[in-house]
Amino acid sequence: MLSALGEEKMAKEHLRSLFEMQRPDGFVGHMNYWKRLWPGRVTDFLQLRPRDVLRLYKPHMSALVQPPIVAQAVLRVYRYSHDEAFLTEMLPKLKKYYKWLAENRDFEGEGLLSIITPFESGMDWKASYDPLLKYDRGKAGPLLFWKVLQVDAHNFFYNYNLQAIYRSNRFIVKDAAFNTVYAQNLEAMAELCRLAGDKDGPGFLEKAEQTEQSILRHMYDEQDAAFYDLHGHQFQKLRVRTGTIFFPVVLKSVPDEVCRNVLERHLLHKGSFHVPYPVPSLATDEPAFNPDGSLYIWRGPTWVVFNWFMQGYLQEKGYRQEANKLLMSVKRLITKSGFREYYNPFTGKGHGAEEFTWSGLVVDMINRQQEEGAKERGGSLNRQGSQPFCGGSSL
Template sequence: MLDDAPPSRTTISSPPDGGRHVGPPAQLGPPPGAGDRDRRLYVAAESALRANWRQGRRRRDGTPYAFTCPAPPRYRHMWHWDSCFHAIAWRRFDPARARAELRTVLRSGRDDGFLPHTAFWHWPAGWRRAPFYATGKVLGSWFTETINPPLLPFAWELVADASPDHPGFRDEALGALGAHLDWMAHHRDPDGDGLLTIVAPDESGLDDAPKYDAVYGRMSHDRLGYFWLMERSRRLGWHSHTIIERYDHHVEDVLVNVAYALSLRAQGRMTGDPVWADRAARTERALLEKCLDPGTGLFLDLHGPDEEPVRVSTWSALAPLALETLPEDVRRRLVEEHLLDPRRYHAAHGIPSVAVEEPEFNPGFDRWRTWRGPSWVNTAWMLVPPLRRLGYEAEAARIADGLAFAADRHGLREYYHPFTGQGLASKNFGWSTLLLDLL
């Protein structure tokens, strides 16, 4: 290819930093020159993380744990991607706790590399919610049999970078992290195309996003049929290949595969083994070739055995912006035609979780459905840094300042109204402390 030729849609480039997705370098204490607002947010973030910290030993077998509850009492357990985000936030205040949280995530599953969506460290899943948890049995389970976006190697590298006085941390779990990525490839990529498949909507972390409505129907996360989705998987022993072969309710989810590619890249940098970069490039090519919709420029989930595109625009369709190895023109199209368009994702406060023009867009509070319009901090945390690196400095600052305004006025909430900035749902929400990386 000529040096001045534009990359093809299936070209995966290698930028000088290896595609590393990082925010500003972590530092203890507020950034130099921080204003009063940012200092207040810094104090609030540290207070929230420390209040939500839990440490002890599991009653069943004495296994030690140390993690951050997302927001007790509503969210009192450990969720995989929440804890990855919490550790990334902890690296600013207490790198030792960041390392402890990631070690706890790593010991939450099985020796074969499986890591669960949710771990119940204090006690098994309770009787009221247990039938709706993705557990191996209705009562007595200590973790779910479902996955979450596989962010652990990605988070591990960021925390290792913030732990120069503990150089051994980077290497101490490379074998286990590799086993986790291998488990995902073996159990969740049955057709071998490089894209992971989810068998329940909450495996993406976007439990009740409207993109799943047509796929799961009466078994969607917010409907009573969700119990049957859990129960039939329990009866099959949560054998993912059997579930995928027998039923049509499964999705090659864009966000899950962006997280997978980020972690494969991180594993490659930490190990120095090029096989991980090769696997990441394969996943990225599959996203380009199979999920990129040429008409809209969005990346669409694929559902069922025929890999039908899910034509609902949620922020997941923008998530490949975080993959800096994708062609620049593809990423700029996501920004200019979607992220900056007020009919879609341009808002005063953060990035809406669903495009404004979608019929299902609902930016307010809903007790049962949470990913149908409001702005979440982790969304901005993933999309604002690559926006800056593409040169959209003013727009990146606008998004960050809008969220900072909302958090300063309403506290570190679970999510925010994208037009008014009103704080919604749980208070002192753990991963909303990621906001500090954007300031």
């Protein structure tokens, strides 16, 4: 987002800050406590390693991870700044981080990373986790809060020993969006290595290919034309149609026919994701669907990040009209309700935090559209009706 605004210096500062407390083994926590050392909520407290609880007098990290999008962020900053010193500074840290993920969260060696709590997916109360949490009441309520809290308590009392947590099999989830982002960022790592003249680039490409093939083999459901999250040691599908069931279509290894089936069934035509303000975070006919503001987010409302994620892909593949609809939806939402955390997909009413940064992704979406238009006017590229349907995203 900062690179889209031209805030190169600030973007670099944020990335450096993120890695400031990186552990020697490469781990980077999803939350850094710099000045407010005490967690503000009981859930934050339980997301620390027990030994870190005894050191709350100094800066520390949580014990959790988030979708590993940082390689793409560094690549975007480099492409904007061409700062080789920054690339040289960040690449060793990134290599250690992605090595830690592969060694500690790919439990089965299939290239798929597991999360150990709903708070690691970036979509905290995602409805696809309900069956695993044994929550069968549809719309979220206090009972769901306690069930999720129990997962974090379980991990805390296991001292965040990942092998022990895996063996317990309480909450081991391979999230479709999380792993799509992982595959994209392994490719970004290969590109960063190439730009830096680092020999490890091919290894990252191999890992990306393995992850993509495993996503297709394990997550794709041909009958439902959907990519589902998985749980447990046996890779069981969590058959709830969240807004991430079509995310993996952006990956290069996904066949054309699969891409067409997924998008035409769920995104491009009328169906359970067809609303006035797309893209809803949950299919409208799922029992858990709630389009309004709630403590339990990601269970129906529209988040701008979904539109941003898919717009780049649709635009690149020649679906300019559909890509433009996603951009226009975001513009209408912001005009109506401002830069909010999320929005009602039927009315456009804003909910959650105000002046929320993610909604500022509209700037990047506008830049993409303008860049694509400039290419076409220059005659260098005309993608309308282009095939094949699939391939790499421009994210």
